Amino acid sequence: MVDLVYGLGITDILRDFPAHFRMLTKYVSIKLFKSKPFIYGSADIINVCNLHCSHCYWWKTRRNEKDELSVEDWRTIIKNTFKKHHVYVVTLVGGEPLLREDVIRTFCDEMPRRVCVVTNGTYPLPRLKNLYFYWVSLDGTQQIHDSIRGKGSYEKTKKNILNYVKGPDRNGKPAWKDIWITMTINSFNYKTIEDLVSEWKGVINKIGFQFHTPFGDNDPLWLPYGEIRNQVVDTLIQLQKKYPDFIMNTQRQLELMKGSWGGVSNTPIDCPSWAILSLDHKGQTKHPCCIGSSDPNAIKPICEKCGIGCYSILVAQGLNNK
Template identity: 65%
Template sequence: MVDLIYGRGITDLLREMPFYISIFKKMTAYKLFHIKQPMYGSVDVNNVCNLHCTHCYWWLNRKEERDITVEDWRKIIKEKFNKQHIFVTTLVGGEPTLRSDIIELFCKEMPKRICVVTNATFPLKRYDGLYFYWVSMDGTEEVHDRIRGKGSYAKTRKNILDYISGPDRNGKPAWKDIWITMTINSQNYMTVEDLAEEWRGKINKIGFQFHTPFAKGDPLMLPFGELRNSVVDKLIALKKKYPNYIVNPISQMSLMKGNWGGVGTTPVDCPSWAILSLDHMGRVKQPCCIGSADPKSMKPICEECGLGCYSILVAQGIRGN
């Protein structure tokens, strides 16, 4: 099957035409009447993770709370996602693969519209309705382990290779289910090219974004300036060299050289409204998918945002407030 748009073939595009029509209507309503309607989704399916990565936003606002049930999520999917014609939804956590029952539910209720972001330190399960796995990797092995813990890279690598060595899924080879995502920060920026080359030919695509700080002066933030510009230029060169492998469009990567998102902790150009973001209790997160439902929680610095999920919308002409 030929992949035409972000891993979707002709059959996929024809089947999903009602969703593309819905997105077009929502974009038109926003541009003409400033009506904001979410088009995509992001869900924290659980409140636990087996790793404690040095750059992870999730731990900053975590509270000891129980996850809601599968039946609770079934109601939320019906009332908030399907009723609003949400297209692709990304499942995060915590570590979402620890709640395979919730992943299974989303894949059943929203078939081929579900992405799962995972550290892949656990074996990757084959879900019939899965769109693809976003596997988080933070550079080559030494750097990755420095950020995520000793031995984590080897576990992730083994689980990816085990998955792609398996049989086809829904008529597609298993390697097409695996996309890698790398969050670039001050500890790993020098490995972007090596990571891309290491996995080329083994997995489907690789995407890049930059670390978003929650406090000014965060040492993990790669500051705007000459060094960051050089990293972006390397990514653009990779895109030109491997246009079907690097998922980020050049227009999006170019935005990452400076502030595209907002002022302080307030979204301005960032279309945070376009992604319905819920936490593990089904509550709406603010100001975006890495925020929190608690108004007193720490907030991301929008003017230093490096998130890919919103900047790609800006690059496509979908803007914020």
């Protein structure tokens, strides 16, 4: 089956035509009437993670709350938020969402084929009939990845990916099409980009890149704007031209990453933060974006140093905050 857009073939598009049509009408209303509808969704379905990655935004805004929402709580939230606003795709994050497989299955039941799961991949990946795909986080080759996420984490993740892709077809597609890799580029791992692409090309479906977004001015992981960052972006663009079916970023999106495109200080300006309905583990709306918090007193990301992929791709498509 030929993939036409974001891993979807013509059969997928026709089968879920109402959802695609609603997304198209939203884009038209944005362009013609300057409306600001929710297009995508994000939900932190758990307040626990088995890793403590050095670059992770979640630990910077996490509240020390142990109680979690039940499956039925989430079912109600899904109906009253994401389904009510006809959100096209919801991305489930955490913490580590695979620790709440019951909630993932609930989302897949309520929004079939429109649910992505972002995971560190250290737990076996369950085969879910109505899943869209897995976003598996890899932060470079093994040594660098482990320096960020903990010793042995790369080996666990790689084993779980390979075990999954060896499995049978799902919904008529080979299992490898379910696996997408996401790499957050920072000052420690940027030299491993080409090696990571070489290792996983032909093994999984796609890879996407974004840049680390700092919450403070002296974050050593932030790759500053300038010559080195420009060279990294140029390398990504060349790789995208070489492997257009593997690297999901567009050239326009990557070019944005050479400089500030999102906002000023902690305030979104051009960034269409309104386009993604982002909820925390309590079902409360996060601000100013999906890596923010529902707590108004929480530390905020620096918008003028933003490297987030899900918003920059919208800007590259012509959406903004005006």
